[in-house]
Amino acid sequence: MTYTGPASASAGIVTALVGFTSSFVVILTGLHAVGATDGQASSGLLGLCLVVGASTLWLALRHRVPVTTAWSTPGGAVLGTAGASADGFGDAVGAFIVCALLLVLSGLWPALGAVASSIPTPIAQAMLAGVLLPLCMKAVTGLDExxxxxxxVLVVWLLGTMFLPRWAVPVTFLAAGVVIAVHLAVDDAAVLDTAAMAPHLEFTLPTFSIGAVIGIALPLYVVTMASQNLxxxxxxxxxGYRAPWKDALVTTGAGSLLVAPVGGSAINLAAISAALCAAPETGVDxxxxxxxxxxxxSTYLVLAVSAAAIVALASSAPVGLLAAVAGVALLGAFGGAVQGAWSDEVLRLPAIVTFLVAASGTTFFGIGAAFWALVAGVVVMVLLRVSARRARR
Structure with missing residues (x-):
């Protein structure tokens, strides 16, 4: 066995930095879309950093496995299109609580997790792809704004993709920071609220509405399970590691429940960034x-201190800049979701219907498109299966 202390530290710090910088704008965009103020958004981001850090420490130390947690980036994308389902941020917080309880129950009661897993992957991925499409398009519409x-920023992203693929999105966020700094320096109308840069937690009284529970909590739960936990x-x-499935669900669900009243959406097992700790390329035994x-x-606990300052900088950005950056950050997730949606030829038509309904952003009865996309996809799938059975008879 070799001494691998520096390699362990490097892999862990890189995991946190990549996970944070690659997706925090998506979380902020989602929180703002469901009615959060800048103060509530910075509180939510700080709370998420704290519970991601604490839950990762708990699971890693308890199980001696390189298991990491993260906030639900696909969930943030769902929030970005779910504003019509919430009548104020209190409704969104209530939906976060319901989602957290479902995550805890999934760990304690395997049958519930099995129900979530029973939604065909192509349909779940098509719903996610449809939700992501309008957000990814912001990278194009931002050019006009x-x-x-x-x-x-897009040039930096393209160069990063060519020469530093792992760091392409973090470098893009850094470029956006430089653009914001220049904007503040040359535009007399741009003001940085330094008083808002102090770390703080802001409690929001939860309210519970049918529209928010169905239009936010359920899609958030589905994408968190299907696109992150599994x-x-x-x-x-x-x-070669055995994931502590039950403990991870209970831990992340409890963490999500704890952070919901201060504006945090949901946390889950890390997916893409998990490899940065678990892969042999880390050089660690x-x-x-x-x-x-x-x-x-531990790094996430340190990053929590910067949450309010980051939100204050983001609120000073030129119109459309952060939405464009979020769109770029979600391109990889969009590509993966599209690939998963079209992977099964038998389910291709239901997946297409799901995708179109989700991408439409249409709201019915106060419930957002993500939920109706799942309903439409499942209904079309069932009808096609019934038709196929009749044809065989």
């Missing part, structure tokens, strides 16, 4: 890679 601000288990298993997860969790 603020071309001088968006073009340099792939997170698969990533760990691909590197397999039985010691859990230490990288400990470093990752």
């Amino acid at each position: 603020s071309p001088g601000a968006v073009v340099p 792939p997170g288990v698969a990533v760990l298993e691909s590197y 397999k039985e010691l890679r859990w230490r990288s997860a400990v470093w990752s969790g």
Whole structure:
């Protein structure tokens, strides 16, 4: 066995930095879309950092496995299109609580998790792809809103994709930060609220509405399970680790429940970023890679201090800039969702219907498109199966 302390620290810190910088704008965009003020959004981001850090530390130290947690980036995308389902941020917080309870119950009562997993992957992925499409399009529409601000950021993203693929999105966020700094320096109308940069938690009284529970909580739960938790288990298993499934669901669900009243949406097992701690490329012995997860969790606790400052900077950005950056950050998730949606030829038509309904953004009875997309996809799938059975008879 070799000494791998520096390698463990490096892998863990990189995991946290990549996970944070690659998706925090998506979370902020989603929170704002469901009615959060800047103060509530910064509180939510700080709370999410704290519970991601604490839950990662707990699971890694308890199980000695390089298991990491993260906030639900696909869930943030769902929030970004779910504003019509919430009549104020209180409704959204109530939906976060319901989602958290469902996650806890999924760990304690396996049958509920089985129900969530029974939704065919192509339909779940098609719903996610439809939700992501309008957000990804912001990278294009931002060119019309603020071309001088968006073009340099897109150029940096393209160069990063070519030469530093792993760091392409973090470098893009750094470029956006530079653009915001220049904007503040040259535009007399742009003001940075330094008083809002102090870390703080802001409690929001939850309210519970049928529209928010159905239009926010259920789609948030489905994408968190299908696009984060299940792939997170698969990533760990691909590197020879057994994921602590029950404990992970209960822990992340309890963490989500704890952070919901201060504006946090949902946390889950990390999926894509999980490989940064668990892969052999870290240079850490397999039985010691859990230490990288400990470093990752600790780094998130440090990053929590910066949440309010980041939101204050984001609120000073040129129009359309952060939406464009969020669109770029979600391109990888969109591509993966599209690929998963079209993977099964038998389910292709239901997946297409699901995708179109989700992408439409249409609201019925105060419930957002993500829920109706799942309903439409499942209904078409059932009808096609009934028709196929009759044809065979």
